[in-house]
Amino acid sequence: MSTTNPYQTHPQQPMQDHLAPAPSKSFMATWLLALFLGVFGVDRFYLGKIGTGLLKLVTLGGLGVWALIDLILVLAGKQRDKSGALLAGYDKGKTVAWIVTALVVVIGAVTGPNAGGGAADAGSVAPVQQAQPEKPAGEPAAPAAPAEQAKKWTKVIALKGGNDKASETFELTGAEARISYEFTGGGDFAVGAVYLEKEGVDIASDGGIPLLMLDKAETADTVLHKAAGRYFLDVKAAGFDGWTLTVEEKR
Structure with missing residues (x-):
């Protein structure tokens, strides 16, 4: 006949951790x-x-x-x-x-603050065109003005480097403009930002939005929409072998 030992204790089961993991951030x-x-x-x-x-x-x-x-x-x-x-x-x-x-x-x-150029006031009055005096009969006609020469892409400034670098200031006339860029190299992690800011802007204190952002090697060009004025380039880059920027205008 078996008896139960009143002093015998049963082994406790290990406490399971039922806490759910913290949810991931959004x-x-x-x-x-x-x-x-x-x-x-x-x-x-x-x-x-x-x-x-x-x-x-x-x-x-x-x-x-x-x-x-x-x-x-x-x-x-x-x-x-x-x-x-x-x-x-x-x-x-x-x-x-x-x-x-x-x-x-x-x-x-x-x-942005550098984008430019306001249009003429809607309420401004156009100048009155004065009538030209009639030429006497038999007077030879004035020679026609020579046709305007076709405009060509003209280099305004070129900048190249490997890491962070800023250019000297340069002049944009408000004509059609573009920037060509080439970023080479770049391993598993590379990042680059190109700023085109007006003279006098301090990116560190005033802030700014990059004109270009890159995370890999790339060669391309893009149109610039800037009013006439003086500007500078500022490049922040890490992880690239090198980069080259060229700003051109049709002149």
């Missing part, structure tokens, strides 16, 4: 913070990276370069939160994020 929220408030480190505060967020804040996003790098990391789906988890909703929102970012860059380049 891709859309991180992208919007990086796009509009990245220079203040708000995106990194949101991801729980307080230390680097403070450093990014006091350096104004590494003078814009760090903010640009973080934005590209978010758009490429490489940014992670403090726990190392990827951002939630990337596959669903990446297309919209890329399109909106491109639109913000283009609109900022076209309608």
